[in-house]
Amino acid sequence: xxxxxxxxxxxxxxxxxxxxxxxxxxxxxxxxxxxxxxxxxxxxxxxxxxxxxxxxxxxxxxxxxxxxxxxxxxxxxxxxxxxxxxxxxxxxxxxxxxxxxxxxxxxxxxxxxxxxxxxxxxxxxxxxxxxxxxxxxxxxxxxxxxxxxxxxxxxxxxxxxxxxxxxxxxxxxxxxxxxxxxxxxxxxxxxxxxxxxxxxxxxxxxxxxxxxxxxxxxxxxxxxxxxxxxxxxxxxxxxxxxxxxxxxxxxxxxxxxxxxxxxxxxxxxxxxxxxxxxxxxxxxxxxxxxxxxxxxxxxxxxxxxxxxxxxxxxxxxxxxxxxxxxxxxxxxxxxxxxxxxxxxxxxxxxxxxxxxxxxxxxxxxxxxxxxxxxxxxxxxxxxxxxxxxxxxxxxxxxxxxxxxxxxxxxxxxxxxxxxxxxxxxxxxxxxxxxxxxxxxxxxxxxxxxxxxxxxxxxxxxxxxxxxxxxxxxxxxxxxxxxxxxxxxxxxxxxxxxxxxxxxxx
Ligand code: HXC
Numbered sequence: 123x124x125x126x127x128x129x130x131x132x133x134x135x136x137x138x139x140x141x142x143x144x145x146x147x148x149x150x151x152x153x154x155x156x157x158x159x160x161x162x163x164x165x166x167x168x169x170x171x172x173x174x175x176x177x178x179x180x181x182x183x184x185x186x187x188x189x190x191x192x193x194x195x196x197x198x199x200x201x202x203x204x205x206x207x208x209x210x211x212x213x214x215x216x217x218x219x220x221x222x223x224x225x226x227x228x229x230x231x232x233x234x235x236x237x238x239x240x241x242x243x244x245x246x247x248x249x250x251x252x253x254x255x256x257x258x259x260x261x262x263x264x265x266x267x268x269x270x271x272x273x274x275x276x277x278x279x280x281x282x283x284x285x286x287x288x289x290x291x292x293x294x295x296x297x298x299x300x301x302x303x304x305x306x307x308x309x310x311x312x313x314x315x316x317x318x319x320x321x322x323x324x325x326x327x328x329x330x331x332x333x334x335x336x337x338x339x340x341x342x343x344x345x346x347x348x349x350x351x352x353x354x355x356x357x358x359x360x361x362x363x364x365x366x367x368x369x370x371x372x373x374x375x376x377x378x379x380x381x382x383x384x385x386x387x388x389x390x391x392x393x394x395x396x397x398x399x400x401x402x403x404x405x406x407x408x409x410x411x412x413x414x415x416x417x418x419x420x421x422x423x424x425x426x427x428x429x430x431x432x433x434x435x436x437x438x439x440x441x442x443x444x445x446x447x448x449x450x451x452x453x454x455x456x457x458x459x460x461x462x463x464x465x466x467x468x469x470x471x472x473x474x475x476x477x478x479x480x481x482x483x484x485x486x487x488x489x490x491x492x493x494x495x496x497x498x499x500x501x502x503x504x505x506x507x508x509x510x511x512x513x514x515x516x517x518x519x520x521x522x523x524x525x526x527x528x529x530x531x532x533x534x535x536x537x538x539x540x541x542x543x544x545x546x547x548x549x550x551x552x553x554x555x556x557x558x559x560x561x562x563x564x565x566x567x568x569x570x571x572x573x574x575x576x577x578x579x580x581x582x583x584x585x586x587x588x589x590x591x592x593x594x595x596x597x598x599x600x601x602x603x604x605x606x607x608x609x610x611x612x613x614x615x616x617x618x619x620x621x622x623x624x625x626x627x
Contacts, residue, residue: 141208153204166193201229204239212242219256233362241279264291268623269462277302299328336415370428416448421456432460435470454493466504504610533581
């Protein structure tokens, strides 16, 4: 064999050294297969193929437990690393950590997104403090890149211990159900320390992180589904915080007739706000983030005339769309993510208020609710707010009212903007009259409620005061949205816009 052939042979041997059968038996594809699937065909270029600590120079090289490199996804450059569980459980050796670190630094320098495919038993136990120390550098790099380039992680196998904090520092976590497992302390330690018997899936499976705690953002049925969804998400994002998302040139929108029938006039009736979103955005463009967690607020990417937007909408179908601790954290993080990546925000408001009660107060609704106010006030991307129906109290303000910097604030004729709903308000401000009404209590109450509704609860009060820019018909909303967004996007200049990191909230 001449030296070039030998080189090629060595490379092929290395690149085929993972134990595919073992991986496939667990319902997973290998690290190589994942990267080949993630990137456009034949575009992935591996870096540091030979790097493996502890290999003596005269022996054939062995592959380390991570593959890192770059290539094209949807025709645009991105960096990625994939942990190879078939090599020492994908555990993070000091050597393979350095591959990840170099990949992170290269992505940041290039201003390109980075994707980490996690499948690992955590720090390589044999490497002790050397592995731990490298985690520190990985975390530091995550923070350096935060809000600068999109950082995406997929949990495709175990992600144990402190290793789980690297995904948590990133913008989006995808989670493969069945095989993804993520926890700070595993079942054995849990059993030992607090005596709790619990399985890995019960402790850190997809249901836990998608539904219960909101750690993960997108659920996937299997590896391929996960990688398809990551490719799709990238189409909504810019390469970095100094560029705009690339608009789609082909798009379709719905016939708008029928949109006026979705929101019931009866304030007590519920509806699904996703139907409203569906009418307003391009056909099949909705990409929901955290759909299962705090479903009382909907956060999603979508497109209008091909342009990416971020939508935040109260969901009346879940606890009447009240804002609570979890919904506040979810909405605030999404707003900040959009602001980092120059994505205009559309806020749809139908909110009776912050959820009352000791449970919420003890959980810090004041502290968490303030995150929403902070995020909207800080955001300098185009902001459009549309009040669909109820907009009461502090929650009206928190959902991006004019004074929090909404560029445009519209209301539908069904909108009610007030400190609180009619009956509650009347019972407070007319307490004496109602007490004196005796047997006529119901009659007096109804009269007072009607008077309050006529004078306070209609959108023209806010419009006259200039807090609402216009009261618009539902059927006209899409057209106005297209025109307004087009204008606001044309004013955007990502090069001079203030920047900030995307701290987990
Ligand atoms: C070295 C490891 C390893 C590790 C797994 N392996 N984890 N080697 N360091 N951390 C090796 C195993 O010895 C085995 O090698 C192979 O990988 C596959 O592991 P199995 O246990 O056979 O696989 P499985 O039954 O699927 O179980 C996977 C697992 C389990 C759940 C991940 O291996 C496990 O619990 N590992 C330890 C997890 C952990 O506690 N890690 C430390 C977390 S703390 P062979 O040669 O037999 O194939 C941490 C600190 C980070 O990471 C701090 C950051 C600040």
